[in-house]
Amino acid sequence: MNITVTAERPQNDQVVATLTVPAADVDKAIAQTYRDIAQKYAFQGFRRGRAPRPVIDSMVGRSSVLAQATEDVMNEAQPLMFEELDIVPVDRPNYGDDPVTVVEHEDLTVTCTVSVPPTCELDSYDAPAINMPPQEATEAEIDMQVEQLLSYHVSYEDETEDRAVVAGDVIVADVQNKEGAPELAGTDRQLGLSNAYLPSEFVDGIVGMTKGQTKDIEWTRAHDDHEHHVAVTVTLKGIKKSVTPELDDEFAKKSFGFDTVAELRDAVKEEIEGDKKNSLPGLKEDRVVEEIGKHLTLEEVPEAYQNQVFSELANEVLGQLQRQGMSLDMYLAARQIKSEDFLADLHEQAAERARQSLALDALAAKLELKATEEDVRAEFERAGVDDVDASIDEFTKSGQMPAIRESIRRTKAVKWLSENATVTEVDEIAEARAKKDEESGE
Numbered sequence: 001m002n003i004t005v006t007a008e009r010p011q012n013d014q015v016v017a018t019l020t021v022p023a024a025d026v027d028k029a030i031a032q033t034y035r036d037i038a039q040k041y042a043f044q045g046f047r048r049g050r051a052p053r054p055v056i057d058s059m060v061g062r063s064s065v066l067a068q069a070t071e072d073v074m075n076e077a078q079p080l081m082f083e084e085l086d087i088v089p090v091d092r093p094n095y096g097d098d099p100v101t102v103v104e105h106e107d108l109t110v111t112c113t114v115s116v117p118p119t120c121e122l123d124s125y126d127a128p129a130i131n132m133p134p135q136e137a138t139e140a141e142i143d144m145q146v147e148q149l150l151s152y153h154v155s156y157e158d159e160t161e162d163r164a165v166v167a168g169d170v171i172v173a174d175v176q177n178k179e180g181a182p183e184l185a186g187t188d189r190q191l192g193l194s195n196a197y198l199p200s201e202f203v204d205g206i207v208g209m210t211k212g213q214t215k216d217i218e219w220t221r222a223h224d225d226h227e228h229h230v231a232v233t234v235t236l237k238g239i240k241k242s243v244t245p246e247l248d249d250e251f252a253k254k255s256f257g258f259d260t261v262a263e264l265r266d267a268v269k270e271e272i273e274g275d276k277k278n279s280l281p282g283l284k285e286d287r288v289v290e291e292i293g294k295h296l297t298l299e300e301v302p303e304a305y306q307n308q309v310f311s312e313l314a315n316e317v318l319g320q321l322q323r324q325g326m327s328l329d330m331y332l333a334a335r336q337i338k339s340e341d342f343l344a345d346l347h348e349q350a351a352e353r354a355r356q357s358l359a360l361d362a363l364a365a366k367l368e369l370k371a372t373e374e375d376v377r378a379e380f381e382r383a384g385v386d387d388v389d390a391s392i393d394e395f396t397k398s399g400q401m402p403a404i405r406e407s408i409r410r411t412k413a414v415k416w417l418s419e420n421a422t423v424t425e426v427d428e429i430a431e432a433r434a435k436k437d438e439e440s441g442e
Contacts, residue, residue, distance in 0.1 A: 001021065001025045001076055001077060001080060002022060002025065003019060003020065003021055003022075003025075003077050003080050003081065003084065004019075004020040004022075005017055005018070005019050005020075005081050005084040005085060006018045007085050010116060010119060013115060013116060013117070013118040013119075013302050013304075013305070014113050014114065014115055014116065015085065015087055015113070015114045015116055016111065016112075016113050016114075017081060017085060017093075017111070017112055017113075017114060018109065018110070018111045019077060019078075019081050019109070019110050019111075019112065020107055020108070020109045021073055021077050021107065021108040021109075022107055023105050023106050023107050025073070026069075026073060026102045026103070026104070026105075026106065026107065026108050027104060027105060029069045029072050029073045029076075029102065030065070030066070030069045030102060030104055032069075032072070033065055033068050033069040033072060034053055034056055034065065035049070036068075037051075037056055037060060037065065037068075038050065038051045038056060041059075041060075043055055043056070043059060063101075066101050066102055066103075067101060069102050070100065070101050070102045070108075073102055073108060074110075076397075078093065078399065079396075079397060079398050079399025079400075080397070080399070081399075082114075082399035082402055083396055083399055083401055083402065085114075085402075086402045086405065087114060087116050087402055088116065088117065088402045088403045088406050089114050089115060089116060090115045090116060090117060090302075090304045090305045090307075090308045091114075091115040091304045091308075093112040093113065093114045094112060094113045094114075095110055095111075095112045096111070096112075115302075115304050115305075117302075117305050117357075117358060117361065118298060118301075118302055118305065118358065119361075119362075119365075120296055120297065120298045120358045120359070120361065120362045121297050121298075121362055122292070122295040122296060122297065122359060122362050122363065122366070123295050123297050124295050125295075125362075125363060125366050125367075127288070127416070127417055127419075127420035127421045127422065128288055128291035128292060128295075128417070128421055128422070129291075129421065129422040129423075129424065130284070130287045130288060130291055130421055130422070130423055130424070131287075131423075131424050131425075131426040131428070132280065132283070132284060132287070132423050132424070132425055132426070133276070133280070133283075133425070133426065133427070133428055133429075134425045134426075134427065135273070135276055135277075135280065136273060137268075137269040137272035137273050137276070138427045138429065138430060139430075140427055140429040140430035140433055141272055141427075141429045142265055142268050142269055142272065144429055144433075145268045145271075145272060146247065146264070146265065146268055149256065149268075150244050150245060150247060151244070153244075153245050153255060154242045154243065154244050154245075155242070155243050155245075156170055156190070156240040156241065156242055156243070157240065157241055157243055158238055158239075158240065158241075159238070159239040159240060159241045162210075162211070163210070163239070164207075164208050164209065164210050165193070165206055165207050165208060165209050165210070165236065165239060166207060167193060167194070167203070167207055168193055168194045169193050169239055169240075170190065170191070170192045170193070170239070170240040170241075170242065171190070171191055171193065171206065171236060171237075171238065171239055171240065172188055172189065172190050172191075172236075172237045172238040172239075172240060173189055173191065173206070173234050173235060173236050173237055174186075174187050174188065174189070174234070174235040174237060175189055175232055175233070175234050176232060176233040176234075177232055178216075178231040178232055178233060179229055179230060179231040180221065180228050180229060180230035180231065181199075181202075181230050181231075181232050184198075184199075184202065184232055185232070188237065190240065193206065193207070196335065196336070197334070197335065197336050198336070199219065199221070199230075199336055201217070201219035201230075202217060202219070202232070205217030205219075205234070206234060206236070209234070209236045210236065211236055211237065211238055211239065212235075212236065212237075213235070213236050214233065214234070214235045214236075215233070215234050215235075215236075216231065216232075216233050217231070217232050217233075217234060218230065218231045218232075222338045222339070222340065247261055247264075248261065249261055252264045281418075284418050284421070284423075285414050285417075285418055288414065288417035288418055288421050289356050289359075289360065289414060289417070290356065291421075292356070292359045292360065292363060292417060293352065293355045293356035293359045295359060296355050296358055296359040296362070298355070298358060301351060301354045301355060301358070305354055305358075306350060306351055306354050309350045309351075309353050309354040309357065310346065310347060310350035313346060313349060313350050313353060314346060317346070357410065360409075360410040360413045360414065361406070361409070361410065361413075363413045363416070363417070364409040364410060364412065364413040367412075367413065367416060369409050369412040369413060369416070370409070371404070371405035371406075371408035371409050371412075375405075375408050376392065376401070376404060376405065376408065377392070379404060379407075379408060380392060
């Protein structure tokens with residue numbers, strides 16, 4: 001199909017385009033529609049596929065035939081219009097209130113309004129300054145990893161001090177389910193109150209209890225858009241204190257297979273640095289993108305674009321869960337997350353991603369970054385498709401190629417940011433541990 005498209009400059013995040021489909025392609029579409037109807041339906045007195053147009057018109061209706069032909073023409077022409085204008089729509093094009101119908105032997109000309117991502121500016125186009133962890137493993141990082149290994153060997157002993165439960169304690173309790181919480185019920189249950197899977201209301205109710213005390217705890221839980229009453233009775237039987245084994249050469253050999261603590265730390269150091277080789281480039285990209293997003297001058301992202309980004313993000317999350325063999329309901333239930341809280345967090349992430357994407361678009365435009373044919377081809381080759389040419393043709397006909405070029409330009413913008421950012425190496429683990437010690441008064 002050889003279409004002609006003209007468009008005005010985007011105004012208020014919208015492109016007004018005039019699309020013309022030549023008469024020859026209109027006639028082809030009408031002829032194909034007649035052939036499809038003749039093949040699909042049996043007309044008395046005619047073999048399937050042989051009914052002439054007058055018979056089809058009398059049985060199906062000429063207006064119905066032209067309406068179907070119009071739909072077929074627009075289904076083919078609309079993606080080509082997106083390709084011609086190199087735009088990524090954020091909503092369905094608006095063709096106005098008056099429907100347009102093809103007319104045999106005449107061009108089809110329609111005018112539509114297409115919502116697109118807004119064209120934005122940044123208050124600074126300079127590459128940002130960011131902090132990054134050093135490539136080498138620091139002592140604080142090694143300490144944290146060793147402590148994590150030791151945590152797998154922690155044992156729990158009865159707390160001898162007669163005191164009330166505080167947040168983060170490990171307790172032993174009898175829990176009787178009175179309503180709505182069978183998963184919490186049990187005798188002599190050992191519960192770590194820092195466990196994120198425990199309902200916060202349940203934990204809050206236990207904090208402050210003393211050994212031997214019995215307490216009724218009630219709260220409401222949202223499920224399937226309804227509030228459900230939950231009630232349990234808890235009898236506190238004791239508080240546990242964790243005992244971390246002392247790390248010496250003997251323990252290192254017995255538990256981890258290293259002759260000395262020094263050898264264990266060397267192995268941990270090597271593992272950390274191996275992980276950093278893979279993770280630091282991605283972390284750097286994340287941080288420069290986060291910083292450039294702060295320079296977007298746009299006050300509020302248009303709702304249509306934010307909704308589009310939200311849908312993309314939701315599909316990514318659902319795809320990840322599916323690959324892990326989990327449904328969304330299973331995920332929410334396992335983590336005791338309310339659906340409304342999950343959606344609110346997803347909307348917040350989408351809003352942030354939308355601003356960052358628009359900031360990258362602004363930077364790419366400022367730097368005049370382009371997506372060449374070679375870039376597009378390389379993108380499909382990296383995706384490992386069987387037939388690159390066929391895939392490119394398919395994406396072009398379906399109107400998806402502008403999104404590919406948009407992604408390439410953003411990737412080039414991220415690369416420029418990463419290559420030009422001012423980086424300060426910071427031992428973030430050591431800083432975090434020092435801050436924690438300061439807050440705890442140690």
